[in-house]
Amino acid sequence: MGKYPVLKSVEVIAILNKLGFAEVRQRGAHKQFRHPDGRGTTVAVHSGRDISPILLRQIARDIGMTIDTFLSNR
Numbered sequence: 001m002g003k004y005p006v007l008k009s010v011e012v013i014a015i016l017n018k019l020g021f022a023e024v025r026q027r028g029a030h031k032q033f034r035h036p037d038g039r040g041t042t043v044a045v046h047s048g049r050d051i052s053p054i055l056l057r058q059i060a061r062d063i064g065m066t067i068d069t070f071l072s073n074r
Contacts, residue, residue, distance in 0.1 A: 004053035004067060009045045012059065015073050016043070019063070039063045 013023075013031070021033040021041075034040040041062035043051070051059075053067075060070040 004056060004071070006050045006052060007056065009043055009049075009051055011074070012043050012051050012056070013045075015070065016041070016063075018073055021063070035063070 013033075016033050019035070021035050021039075023031050024034045024040075025032050029045050030042050031045055032040060032042050039062070041059050043059065044055075056070070057067045060067045063070070
């Protein structure tokens with residue numbers, strides 16, 4: 001088992017909302033989030049599919065955080 005969890009997209013979105021990100025648009029199953037300071041990322045919202053640790057790491061990198069710091073906001 002890996003060090004980082006596999007999360008549902010709604011869990012990732014909840015963390016982003018807690019960090020001050022707001023959904024600015026959606027194209028298909030991809031929701032884009034933006035912070036007032038300009039940082040942004042995209043989360044895929046596919047039913048029945050989870051967000052892998054690799055994608056979690058990319059989302060955290062997009063918003064200028066480490067994956068550990070991102071997950072500590074759960």
